[in-house]
């Protein structure tokens with residue numbers, strides 16, 4: 001019997017990967033067809049995504065599948081959330097794909113609050129306040145470039161936009177739409193009253209499509225270029241939505257942690273929790289496939305480590321920001337640090353005690369992450385990291401403390417006791433982080449699979465393709481298909 005391949009195109013803030021999946025005797029088998037770096041570029045005074053580079057990555061990956069002789073039956077794209085492209089009446093982009101860490105949203109929350117209170121906004125949408133949410137990006141655009149909104153006829157989130165480039169079909173997918181802060185949590189569609197209150201043109205917001213929906217076949221010229229025809233379908237196009245689908249939890253007492261550029265820590269719920277306590281603790285209710293809600297907290301995550309690494313290696317990590325001089329026991333570019341090098345450095349400074357509030361806005365897009373961490377230590381009267389090891393130790397302690405606090409908050413808000421943590425994503429390869437997470441939270445950690453997001457993406461495609469009856473059997477297969485590492489608290 002001929003093998004049926006499916007392709008997940010999973011693009012995170014730090015890298016994109018095209019992962020082929022198929023089933024062999026009921027088990028999911030993965031193969032990485034292609035990988036490329038993702039980075040921000042400076043354009044028209046803003047930090048933007050390098051959309052041409054991403055598009056070339058997608059095409060390059062499709063060609064790689066052809067070269068491998070593994071033509072996928074269907075293809076699905078997921079990316080990070082909240083960012084979007086506006087299209088004019090002819091379907092051409094209006095303005096740039098500004099990246100969510102760009103400073104245009106500074107003060108945009110005040111513009112929104114002048115129109116709707118934070119309490120009402122949360123009660124309607126259930127989405128945590130993050131200054132980079134689409135709602136605030138659009139408020140910034142209303143102020144800076146109202147002409148762009150006037151010219152726009154549709155708004156496509158990043159995956160929706162690439163689906164459009166591939167197929168010529170414009171669809172707005174539900175899970176990623178929920179990250180805009182403009183979808184009504186109860187009604188599960190755009191909150192039209194909210195759009196009116198904010199003065200956002202209704203024409204930008206069409207019907208929402210659920211994961212599992214067919215977008216369409218490749219455009220003829222794309223099929224000719226990559227060498228095959230296939231069908232694009234919608235996974236949970238928000239990467240975290242795909243990641244949570246793939247979590248091999250043992251029971252309903254497990255906390256999920258999607259560990260990549262962000263650490264997304266939470267659980268799945270049948271219904272949104274939009275109480276005032278939940279808002280104050282800034283837990284979010286993101287829409288998921290089959291209308292499961294991801295109740296979670298964003299924690300600054302491995303972005304801190306990525307940023308420190310880039311600086312140590314002498315690479316500017318945010319385009320357009322002036323490089324800041326910092327003082328540590330090494331010079332910028334003196335050696336090239338890998339993630340394992342940084343882990344070893346942290347371990348060598350195991351007793352360095354300082355912790356910072358990793359979720360402070362100071363770490364969202366600082367000109368220098370190294371000095372941002374040092375300044376936070378100095379500002380709180382703690383020892384200031386002087387070596388790479390001390391700096392890394394401080395980051396590890398700070399992140400894991402956030403994990404612990406988030407789990408405590410989750411317990412309080414859901415009234416449940418949690419007994420284990422499942423970690424998926426690139427970060428679950430970091431055994432030091434896994435060990436410290438287990439030690440600090442006092443809970444056993446189950447690490448893996450690494451490519452959780454791609455697996456979640458493939459899962460929806462495979463269910464659509466009739467390989468699994470539904471999510472329960474798909475998750476059973478995921479549990480049996482991948483090695484999960486158990487890390488017990490000491």
Ligand code: ADP
Pocket residue numbers: 011012013014015259260261262302303305306339340425426427428429430431
């Ligand atoms: P995203 O999807 O947000 O781009 P990933 O899920 O790919 O992020 O995770 C990237 C992170 O994984 C890196 O920032 C790094 O901290 C961690 N990581 C990747 N490879 C390793 C490794 N070999 N050892 C330890 N950590 C790693």
Ligand code: LRH
Pocket residue numbers: 012013079080081082100238239240260261262264298
């Ligand atoms: C993770 C993620 C997260 C969002 C952020 C913008 O990649 O999608 O769920 O909050 O990026």
